[in-house]
Structure formats: C-alpha cells, structure tokens
Amino acid sequence: MAxxxxxxxxxxxEAVRRAIEGGQSDWRSVTFQGLLVLLLVxxxxxxxWLLTVVFVNGVPLLAERGIGFLTSPLNSQAEVAGVGQAIxxxxxxxxxxxxxxxxxxIGAAVYLxxxxxxxxxxxxxxxxxxxxxxxxxxxxxxxxxxxxxxxLADFTGGRSLVSGGLTMAILVLxxxxxxxxxxxxAVPEAIREAAFGVGATRWEVVRSHVLPYAAPGxxxxxxxxxxxxxxxxxxxxxxxxxxGGFNVEYSGVVExxxxxxxxxxxxxxxxxxxPPTFGPNVYAAIVVLIVxxxxxxxxxxxxxxxxxxxx
Amino acid sequence: xxxxxSAQPPRLSIGDLRGSPxxxxxxxxxxxxxxxxxxxxxxxxxxxxxxxxxxxxNFVSQVDLPLLIERGWFPRRxxxxxxxxxxxxxxxxAIGMLVAAPLGLGAAIYLSEYASSRVRRTVKPILEILAGIxxxxxxxxxxxxxxxxxVDPICPGATEGFNMAAAGIGVGxxxxxxxxxxxxxxxxxxxxxxxxxSYGLGARKRTTxxxxxxxxxxxxIVAALILGLSRGIGETMVVSIAAGATGGSLFSVNPCAPGxxxxxxxxxxxTGSDQVRGATLAFPSxxxxxxxxxxxxxxxxxxxxxxxxxxRIRY
Numbered sequence: 001m002a003x004x005x006x007x008x009x010x011x012x013x014e015a016v017r018r019a020i021e022g023g024q025s026d027w028r029s030v031t032f033q034g035l036l037v038l039l040l041v042x043x044x045x046x047x048x049w050l051l052t053v054v055f056v057n058g059v060p061l062l063a064e065r066g067i068g069f070l071t072s073p074l075n076s077q078a079e080v081a082g083v084g085q086a087i088x089x090x091x092x093x094x095x096x097x098x099x100x101x102x103x104x105x106i107g108a109a110v111y112l113x114x115x116x117x118x119x120x121x122x123x124x125x126x127x128x129x130x131x132x133x134x135x136x137x138x139x140x141x142x143x144x145x146x147x148x149x150x151x152l153a154d155f156t157g158g159r160s161l162v163s164g165g166l167t168m169a170i171l172v173l174x175x176x177x178x179x180x181x182x183x184x185x186a187v188p189e190a191i192r193e194a195a196f197g198v199g200a201t202r203w204e205v206v207r208s209h210v211l212p213y214a215a216p217g218x219x220x221x222x223x224x225x226x227x228x229x230x231x232x233x234x235x236x237x238x239x240x241x242x243x244g245g246f247n248v249e250y251s252g253v254v255e256x257x258x259x260x261x262x263x264x265x266x267x268x269x270x271x272x273x274x275p276p277t278f279g280p281n282v283y284a285a286i287v288v289l290i291v292x293x294x295x296x297x298x299x300x301x302x303x304x305x306x307x308x309x310x311x
Numbered sequence: 312x313x314x315x316x317s318a319q320p321p322r323l324s325i326g327d328l329r330g331s332p333x334x335x336x337x338x339x340x341x342x343x344x345x346x347x348x349x350x351x352x353x354x355x356x357x358x359x360x361x362x363x364x365x366x367x368x369n370f371v372s373q374v375d376l377p378l379l380i381e382r383g384w385f386p387r388r389x390x391x392x393x394x395x396x397x398x399x400x401x402x403x404x405a406i407g408m409l410v411a412a413p414l415g416l417g418a419a420i421y422l423s424e425y426a427s428s429r430v431r432r433t434v435k436p437i438l439e440i441l442a443g444i445x446x447x448x449x450x451x452x453x454x455x456x457x458x459x460x461x462v463d464p465i466c467p468g469a470t471e472g473f474n475m476a477a478a479g480i481g482v483g484x485x486x487x488x489x490x491x492x493x494x495x496x497x498x499x500x501x502x503x504x505x506x507x508x509s510y511g512l513g514a515r516k517r518t519t520x521x522x523x524x525x526x527x528x529x530x531x532i533v534a535a536l537i538l539g540l541s542r543g544i545g546e547t548m549v550v551s552i553a554a555g556a557t558g559g560s561l562f563s564v565n566p567c568a569p570g571x572x573x574x575x576x577x578x579x580x581x582t583g584s585d586q587v588r589g590a591t592l593a594f595p596s597x598x599x600x601x602x603x604x605x606x607x608x609x610x611x612x613x614x615x616x617x618x619x620x621x622x623r624i625r626y
Contacts, residue, residue, distance in 0.1 A: 029517040033425060039417025040434070043491070046484050047441045050452050107348030115342055116349070127616070129352050132359075134538070134612040135605065136545025138574050139359065142601040145581070146362035170355055177352065201334065203341045231445030234547035234574070238581045265548075268447045272454070272552050279455075286448050297443055301436060 054290065058283030069284060074262065078277040083285050089161070089241070089261040090230060096165025097172050097229050102222050105176030109218075112177070113184040114206050133174040140171040141238030149239055157258025159240025164261060167239045172229045179221025183214040216307035223300040227293055233265040241266045264289050363602040370595030384576060391596055393603070395562045399475065400572040402564050403550055404543040406479025407486060411539055414483070415490030416532065422491075423498040424520045435492075442488035450552030453481030458553065466567030473555025476566035481549040486539040493538060497531020498524055534618035541611035545604065547574040573604050 062069055065082075072082025108129075116122040144167030148156050156162040187210050195205040211218075241262050268289060271282045374391060384395040418438070422431055458477035466476060501524050509519040525532070555569030563570050571579070580597045 026515075029515055032517045032521075033421075036417050036421040036425060039414050040421050043414045043418050043441070043487055044434070044437055047437065047444075049456075050444070050448070053452065053456055054448070104348045104351055107345050108352060111342075111345030111349040115345055125349055125352060128356050130616065131609060131612050132352065132356055134541060134608065135359070136542075136547070136574065136608055138545065138547045138577055139363070139601055139605050139608075141581075142577075142598060143355075143359050143362055146366060146598070147358060173355065174352065201330070201338050203338050227443060231443070231447070233445070233447050234551075234578065237578055265445055265447045268445075268451065269548060269552065272447070272451045282451060286451065289445060290448065293443055293445070294440065297440065301439075 051290070054283055054286050057280060058285075058287035061280040061284040062287060065284075070288070074267065078274075078281050081271075081278070081281055083264060083267055083288060086262050086264040086267040086285070087288075089164075090263045090265075092161055092261065093165050093168050093236075093263055094226055094230060096162075097169050097226055098222075100166070100169035101173045101176050101225075105173050105222075106180045106218060108173075108177045109180035109184060110206060110211075113181050114202065114210065129174050129177050133178055136234075137171055137232050138234040138238065140167055141235030143167070143170065144235060144239040159260065160258045161261040162257045164236055164239050164241055164263070167235050168229050168232065171232065171235055172225045175225040175228065176222055179225065180214075180218045183217025183221060184210060186217060187213045216304065219307075220300045220304040223296060223303070227296040227300070230296070231265055231289065231293060233263075233269050236263050236266050237269070264292075359605070363598050363605060366595045366598030367602040370592060370599040373592055373595070384571060391592070392562065393600070396571050396573045396576045396600065397603070398562055398564055399550075399554070399570040400544055400574070402475050402566060402570060403479045403482055403546075403554065403572050404540060406476060406566055407482035407543040407546075408536070408540055410480055410483025411487040411490050411543070412536060415487045415535070415539065416494055418487070418491040419494035419498060419532075419535075420520055420525070423495050424516065424524060438488045438491055441484075442492070444485075446485060446546060446548040447552070449481045449485050450478075450549040453477045453549055453553040457481060462567070473553065473569040474567050475554050475570040478550045478554035478570075478572075479566060481553055482543045482546050485546060485549060486542050489542055490535045490539040493535035494528070494532045497528040497535065500531070501527045530618045534615040537611050537615035537618065541608045541615065544611070545574065545608050547578060550575045551578045573600050576600055577604075 069082045070087065071084040072080060073085050075081035112122060112125060112129075116125075144163055148163035148166050149158055152163075156166070191209050191213060192205050195209045200208070240260075264285065268282060268285045271278045271285065384392050418434075422434060426434070454472055454477065457480050458472040458474065461480060462474055462476045463472075466474060505523055505527055506519055509523045514522070550572045551574070554572065554575060577597055577600055580593055580600075
C-alpha cells in the first residue's frame with residue numbers, strides 16, 4: 001500500500017491499468033501517435049490524390065468517345081488517337097507471359113521445394129532467383145535487346161512482338177518462382193508424409209497432394225505477377241515497342257509475331273511527352289490501365305481470401 | 312511357437328520393392344523436367360551478365376578514358392561522363408528516400424504497434440494498391456501535379472516543370488509501400504513476450520515501440536530501407552518523364568534543375584533521342600551503364616538479404 005498520494009498515483013491500481021491499456025496520458029505520446037497517424041494519412045492521401053486527378057481528367061474523354069477510344073489506333077492527332085493497338089499488344093504480351101513463365105516458374109519452384117536436396121547448389125539457385133527478382137526491369141530490357149532483338153534477329157524478327165513477349169516472360173519468371181515456392185512451402189509436411197506412408201512416389205505426392213493444396217496460393221501469385229508485367233514499360237521501350245505510331249495490318253500469325261507492336265504503358269509514356277493537346281488522352285489511357293490493374297488485383301485478393309486454407 | 316521347418320518366408324529382393332519400370336521411368340522424367348526448369352534461372356542470370364559484360368567491354372575498350380570524366384553526358388557529342396548520370400541517380404534516390412523513409416516507417420510502426428486489426432485489414436490492401444500503381448502513371452503525376460504544386464513554391468521557376476525534385480518525390484511515393492510492408496513484417500515478427508515484458512515493467516506504448524520493438528526489428532528495418540533504395544536507383548519511368556534532360560546533361564546535384572539518371576540515360580539512348588542505331592559508341596554505352604546499374608542494385612540487394620536473414624535466425 002503506497003504511503004504518499006504521489007506514490008499512490010504512480011503505483012496504484014489506476015496507474016497500472018492505465019499503463020497496460022496504453023492510455024496516452026503525456027503530451028509526447030500523444031504527439032508521437034499523432035505524427036504516426038499523420039504519416040499514414042499522408043501516404044494514403046497521395047494515393048487518393050493521384051486517383052482523383054487521374055479520374056477527374058480522364059473520365060470525361062472516355063465518356064465522350066466511349067468504345068471508340070478503346071478501339072482506335074494510334075494517331076498523331078489527339079482527337080482520333082486511341083489505345084486499340086496498345087490493348088491488343090498488351091494482351092498478346094500477357095499471353096506470352098502466361099504460356100512461357102507460368103509452366104517454367106511453377107516447375108522450377110516444384111523442383112526447388114520438393115525434389116532438391118538441401119545442398120550448396122540449391123541454396124545458390126535460391127539466392128540467384130531472389131536476386132533476379134530485385135534486378136531493375138530495365139536491365140531485363142537490355143537482356144532482351146542483346147539476345148532477342150540483336151542476336152536472334154533472324155528468328156524473332158528484331159524489334160518484334162516475340163522479342164517483347166520473351167523479355168516480359170523472363171522478367172516475370174523469378175517472381176513466379178518465388179511466389180510458387182512460398183505457396184508450396186506453406187503446405188504442411190504431414191500431408192506429404194501421409195502420402196509417402198501409403199507408398200506414393202514423389203511425383204504422385206506432389207501431383208495429388210501438394211499441388212492441389214498449394215494451388216490457390218500459386219494461382220494468386222501468378223495473377224499478381226501478370227498484373228505487374230502489365231504495367232511495365234522500361235523493358236518494352238528498350239526491346240522496341242513502338243513509340244509514335246504505326247499502321248500495319250498483319251496477315252497470319254507469324255507476321256504478327258514478327259511484327260511491330262505497342263503496349264498500353266508504352267503508349268502512356270509516349271503520349272506523356274507530346275504537346276498538351278494529348279493531355280486528356282494520357283489521363284484516359286491511365287484510367288484504362290488502372291481500371292484493368294485494380295480489377296486484376298481485386299480478383300487476386302478475392303480468390304486468395306476465398307480459397308485460402310488455414311492450417 | 313516353433314516355425315515349421317518346411318516353410319521358408321519368401322525372400323524379398325529390391326526389385327520387388329521398386330515398383331513397375333514404367334512408374335520409375337515416369338518418375339525420373341518428371342524429375343528431370345523440373346530440374347531443367349530450375350536450371351533455367353541460372354541460365355538467365357548468366358545471360359544477363361554475359362550480354363551486359365560483352366557490350367560493356369566493347370564500350371570501355373573503344374572509348375577514350377578521359378571522356379568518362381569529362382563534364383557532361385552527351386552521347387551525341389561523344390561525351391560519356393558517367394559521374395553525371397550517377398550523380399543524377401543518387402540525387403533522385405536520396406530525395407526519394409527522404410520522402411519514403413518517414414512515410415513508410417511511420418506507417419509501419421503505426422500498423423504494427425498502434426492499429427487495431429480492423430484498421431490493419433483495411434489499410435494493408437490499400438498499401439498494396441499503391442504498390443501496384445505503374446511507374447509511368449506516377450511519372451506523369453509527378454510531372455503534371457507534383458511539380459507545379461509542391462516543387463514550384465520551393466524552387467522558383469523550375470524549367471517547364473522538369474526537375475529532379477519532382478522525380479524524387481515521385482520515386483519516394485513509389486517505394487513507400489515497399490518500405491512500409493517489409494518494415495512492418497519485421498516489427499510484427501518481434502515476439503509478443505518482449506512487448507509484454509516491457510509493459511510489465513510499466514513502460515508506455517511509445518517507449519515500448521521505440522525502445523524495444525524498433526531496435527529488435529532493426530535488421531528488417533534496415534533491409535527495408537536498403538531494398539527501397541535499390542528500387543529507387545533502378546526506377547526508370549518516373550525519372551524519364553519528370554526529370555527532363557533528354558538531350559544530355561551537365562553534372563548537377565541541384566534538385567530544382569532537370570537532371571538525368573542512369574536509367575533515364577538508358578531510355579534516351581534506346582528511344583533514339585540520343586541515337587543508338589548504328590555503329591556509334593552509343594549502343595555499347597547503353598550496356599555499360601546497364602552493367603553499372605546491375606552491379607549497384609545487386610550489391611544493395613545482397614546486403615539487404617544479409618540483414619533479412621539475420622532477423623529470421625533470431626526468431
């Protein structure tokens with residue numbers, strides 16, 4: 001029992017309860033918490049500011065030109081220029097990414113997590129993959145330029161859709177490997193042990209037990225990596241996506257693959273350097289870009305929450 | 312119980328336990344398939360280094376070495392002062408870190424120590440959305456909005472809105488979510504027992520957060536900052552759009568002026584505004600700068616990796 005009122009105030013039940021519940025009683029704590037909230041609000045506020053500016057400036061043009069904006073080709077006149085070719089180009093690139101990097105990435109992750117022994121070479125590969133994921137995207141553009149555009153020009157047709165697609169697939173590959181590996185690691189060991197216990201081979205274990213359980217995580221990882229690739233510009237610029245305009249009709253698959261192309265973020269970049277008449281166009285294109293990305297991200301988050309298993 | 316002398320237990324050989332040959336073959340082929348996929352990653356990194364190094368060597372062997380230190384980066388005039396663009400990169404990255412470190416760490420501390428789980432559940436997806444904004448969008452935003460609104464009052468008469476400060480702020484906004492999420496993960500991973508011990512001694516939340524949790528998570532926080540810096544150095548589109556100086560630039564660390572970073576120089580070389588087609592020295596210079604960039608970011612990422620691993624081991 002404390003003797004003086006001050007001692008009572010410092011050690012009494014009230015004081016202890018206030019300290020544990022974290023009631024902010026002194027001005028330093030209040031200002032600190034206020035500062036933290038301010039910083040958080042600033043961060044979120046910038047996002048809100050950006051989205052507001054983009055939508056306020058971009059939606060009028062979209063409302064006015066409607067589907068026309070989404071289907072018109074590039075043009076030097078702002079009133080007629082549209083993102084049709086850009087959308088087609090971006091979709092093709094995403095197709096490349098999906099067809100090439102998903103099987104390779106998931107396969108590599110399966111090997112690293114399920115088959116590989118914990119040796120120096122496995123750890124080396126893991127380190128390499130992690131570092132590849134942190135390499136700036138423009139360096140992948142350089143790789144694409146050197147290998148696909150210049151060295152393999154006979155196969156790919158130089159600055160073509162194939163080169164761009166291959167470059168983006170390589171860009172995305174480390175991320176796919178990392179997210180898939182994480183999803184595989186989350187499956188409890190007990191599942192595998194149970195399957196081994198009844199005599200399954202390793203592939204049978206992976207195919208019928210591990211992969212189905214890891215599938216939601218792998219799936220959302222691939223969707224998110226595709227969203228990331230959708231917004232990438234720098235590598236495409238280096239590998240020869242068209243800046244400016246082009247007006248070519250392609251006949252047949254091979255010609256399309258070996259021909260010039262453009263993509264949505266590249267168009268945004270190009271238009272941003274044009275005179276102010278293109279201002280609304282830039283914002284409208286950004287709106288399209290952001291809407292697609294928001295949709296894909298929301299889809300991934302929804303799928304993750306819906307199918308995630310909690311062990 | 313004595314076994315009857317005539318019954319011999321059937322001898323099992325290893326062949327009986329192995330399973331059918333078809334099953335074994337399939338098993339082996341599947342294993343090789345996955346191994347091939349994994350080896351591809353090594354192949355890719357080898358390709359990166361080789362392609363960069365080859366052309367970079369081309370450049371270094373052909374260029375007059377004094378030109379590398381001459382004032383200014385003007386590829387069209389054969390002036391390749393690397394220190395100009397490196398200075399530009401670090402100026403923009405420094406401004407970016409000045410913006411992103413307080414914002415990111417502040418958000419991280421709040422989310423990990425002060426926020427209720429409902430606030431965390433709402434805010435974290437929003438941060439993920441911010442992380443997903445493409446850099447072109449942020450670059451245009453920096454040029455059109457940040458430059459006139461924030462930079463102009465501080466830097467009077469910035470050249471048509473192109474300046475390194477706007478680009479730096481744009482980069483800062485871009486890397487804030489990265490710093491916030493890595494730092495927050497690090498702080499969240501600090502065991503509750505440490506916090507409880509601190510509260511038990513009578514400390515308040517502010518003291519516990521700053522004196523206990525923050526130092527305990529310092530490895531992860533440093534890793535977050537280094538990763539943010541690495542990302543800021545490698546950022547291309549924000550600086551290409553907002554920092555200006557596409558024709559080349561003089562050595563400058565003035566944030567109020569336009570400037571060129573390594574990445575913007577590479578973009579300028581590739582889009583032909585500095586002429587890259589043809590046998591001039593400009594094409595190999597692109598790879599030289601790229602190799603430099605790769606080495607910088609690789610070094611930073613390896614250091615950050617070290618820090619992250621130290622956190623993991625301890626808990």
